[in-house]
Amino acid sequence: MQTPASFEYERATSVDGVIASLKKRGSGARVIAGGHSLLPMMKLRLANPEHLIDINDLVELAYIREQGDEIRIGALTRHVDLLNSELLAERFPLFRDAEQVIADPVVRNRGTIGGSLCQADAAEDLSSVCSAVKAKVVIRSADGERVVGMEDFHVGPYMTAVSDGELLTEIRLPLRPGAGSAHEKVERRAGDWAIVAASAAVWVDGGSIVDAGLALSAVGLTTIHVTRAEELLRGKAPSDELFAQAGEIAAADCSPSADGRGPVDYKRHLADVLTQRALRRAVAGALHQEAGR
Amino acid sequence: MKVSISINDEKVSREIEPRQLLVHFIRDTEGLTGTHWGCDTSNCGACVVHMDGKPVKSCTILAAMCEGHEIHTVESLEVDGQLDPVQQGFHEQHALQCGFCTPGMMMTARALLNENPDPTDHEIRTAISGGICRCTGYMNIVSAIRWAAEHEAAAAKQEV
Numbered sequence: 001m002q003t004p005a006s007f008e009y010e011r012a013t014s015v016d017g018v019i020a021s022l023k024k025r026g027s028g029a030r031v032i033a034g035g036h037s038l039l040p041m042m043k044l045r046l047a048n049p050e051h052l053i054d055i056n057d058l059v060e061l062a063y064i065r066e067q068g069d070e071i072r073i074g075a076l077t078r079h080v081d082l083l084n085s086e087l088l089a090e091r092f093p094l095f096r097d098a099e100q101v102i103a104d105p106v107v108r109n110r111g112t113i114g115g116s117l118c119q120a121d122a123a124e125d126l127s128s129v130c131s132a133v134k135a136k137v138v139i140r141s142a143d144g145e146r147v148v149g150m151e152d153f154h155v156g157p158y159m160t161a162v163s164d165g166e167l168l169t170e171i172r173l174p175l176r177p178g179a180g181s182a183h184e185k186v187e188r189r190a191g192d193w194a195i196v197a198a199s200a201a202v203w204v205d206g207g208s209i210v211d212a213g214l215a216l217s218a219v220g221l222t223t224i225h226v227t228r229a230e231e232l233l234r235g236k237a238p239s240d241e242l243f244a245q246a247g248e249i250a251a252a253d254c255s256p257s258a259d260g261r262g263p264v265d266y267k268r269h270l271a272d273v274l275t276q277r278a279l280r281r282a283v284a285g286a287l288h289q290e291a292g293r
Numbered sequence: 294m295k296v297s298i299s300i301n302d303e304k305v306s307r308e309i310e311p312r313q314l315l316v317h318f319i320r321d322t323e324g325l326t327g328t329h330w331g332c333d334t335s336n337c338g339a340c341v342v343h344m345d346g347k348p349v350k351s352c353t354i355l356a357a358m359c360e361g362h363e364i365h366t367v368e369s370l371e372v373d374g375q376l377d378p379v380q381q382g383f384h385e386q387h388a389l390q391c392g393f394c395t396p397g398m399m400m401t402a403r404a405l406l407n408e409n410p411d412p413t414d415h416e417i418r419t420a421i422s423g424g425i426c427r428c429t430g431y432m433n434i435v436s437a438i439r440w441a442a443e444h445e446a447a448a449a450k451q452e453v
Contacts, residue, residue: 002333009294009311009357032358039314039353040334052311054358104423106401107335109347110354190422191336 004042008051015061015140015169018053023142023165025051031167032056033076034110036103037119061114061169064088071173075114079103082113092133092173093285094199094278097183098125104191114168117153120160123193123218127154129183130171131215131225132199137161138170147172150215154222176211177293178204180286184274185217188261194218195261196270198250200278202233204286209233214246214279218261219254219271226250229275238283246279247272296360300325301369311357316340318356319366327367327396331425338424341397342366348404350423367396370403378441378448379403388437390428398424402438411442 012018022029028050032038041047055061061076064085071091073082082088083099102108102116102125116126117137130137131150139146139162148161155161162168185197197217203210212233216224229246236242256267297306300323307322316330319342328351331339335353342351343365351364370377379402382388389395398421405412405420412420417438418431426434 003314003317004312006310006312009355011357011360032355035355035358036335036350036353039355043333054355056358103335104338105420106338106341106348106350106423107353109349 002043004039005045005048007049010051010053012053012055012058015058015167018055018058018167019140019142019165021051021053022167027164029053029164031118033112033115034078035115036107036111037115037121066091066175069175071175073113073171073173075112075117075168075170077113079108079111079113079116080105083108091175091179092129092181092201094129094132094181094183094201094282098129098185098197098199101125101185101187101191107191113171117171118160118162118168120154120158120222121193122157122220122222122224124223125183125185125194125197125199125217127223128197128199128215128217130173131223132183132201132213133173133181134201134213136172136174137168138172139166140169141166145169151225157221176203178210178286178290180204180282180284180289182278182281182285184278184281186270186274193261196256196267196274198271198274198278200275200282202238202279202282202286204238204283204290207287207290208235208237209283210235212279214250214275216250216254216271216275219256219267221255224254226253226275228253233279238279238287240276240280243276243279243283247276250275294357296357298356298359298361299363301365302363309356311355313356315342315351315354315356315359315364318359319351319364322356325366325368329393329396331393331397336423336425337394338397338401338421339394341400341424343400343404346404346407348401365400367400370399377403378444379406379438381444382437382439382441383434386433386437386440388429388433394424394426398426398434402434402441405438406442406445410445412438414439 030049061074063074088095181201201213214226229249251268251272329339331337
């Protein structure tokens with residue numbers, strides 16, 4: 001029987017209350033939302049918080065809305081709501097691609113985007129999704145708010161820019177014209193972690209790629225941002241040859257390990273192929289959107 | 294700590310340890326052993342119950358987190374000796390052998406049909422993808438859920 005070690009439980013009633021409690025308790029405190037990453041870690045005693053702050057009542061942190069030139073997602077937004085959001089499906093279809101293959105529908109009723117990002121498991125899908133669309137996250141503490149780009153968010157395995165006394169409250173997705181995006185994942189069985197997953201976003205203007213975002217899951221100690229491929233794509237007209245070059249870079253720039261999910265060369269092969277597939281679909285979506293403008 | 298939870302429409306208040314998982318609260322504290330406790334890692338789905346009408350894995354929720362919420366377990370399916378169509382479907386279509394996954398499968402199926410009374414086989418398979426059956430296999434479970442959907446639709450028609 002797996003049971004977490006003892007802890008004190010606190011039911012939060014406000015964001016300010018969470019932050020005050022986090023500040024008071026320091027590194028012994030953890031926030032719990034869906035709990036589908038944290039509770040398994042606690043059962044295995046890999047996480048042993050002395051004080052657990054339950055934020056499930058903070059409905060003010062559960063939303064997906066367009067505001068100015070951004071889409072803003074509250075940290076407590078659950079996977080099921082990300083999956084069903086028509087706004088996200090229209091603006092950033094890679095969210096729906098990913099959410100269809102994150103865990104299973106029952107788990108998706110509980111897990112949240114904030115929890116997924118803060119868990120910072122390198123094999124987790126939303127971290128690469130948010131990296132590809134160049135999301136920024138809002139981190140709040142007693143001293144106020146700071147906004148951190150995904151490139152600075154992943155500090156190490158299971159480690160993020162969120163420090164003691166801080167709470168991730170919001171994810172911001174910058175809206176730019178001519179956007180297209182896709183997420184491609186290969187898994188051993190329904191609901192499993194990725195063997196490899198690739199997230200791609202592109203922005204086109206006049207048929208050329210003006211900017212690109214590319215990130216990989218499960219092929220390194222953290223989410224891999226394939227910046228060399230992003231640079232290659234910028235300013236180019238999309239073509240299968242270009243996607244193939246980007247795929248080669250993705251395969252070269254990741255660092256997978258051999259495990260039960262496959263050997264290193266197989267994972268590099270997947271990084272290559274999935275990058276190409278994601279880019280092809282992302283560009284098709286972007287060109288379609290541009291044509292409709 | 295003290296929690297008050299509604300279980301199968303009955304409000305219970307209990308003194309618990311904060312670390313108690315919902316599945317153990319249901320089985321050990323309340324004695325409702327229909328909900329099964331399987332993998333303990335949110336993979337197998339044997340422990341699925343409804344929390345405020347939505348299917349959740351009770352091995353990965355603390356009982357403390359359910360304070361003020363409504364939980365329904367497999368025991369709530371049968372009412373006054375009348376089996377739920379999902380239970381009847383599992384019976385008719387031989388959708389269980391050992392029965393270990395059955396409570397979770399049935400609660401997942403019930404939640405699916407509440408939201409989508411006429412699911413395709415693909416939608417049924419997606420809905421139960423968080424449940425693992427190690428003996429019957431999934432064909433008969435899918436048939437059972439289809440059976441329940443069809444019989445509920447027929448019963449609704451008769452009422453009109």
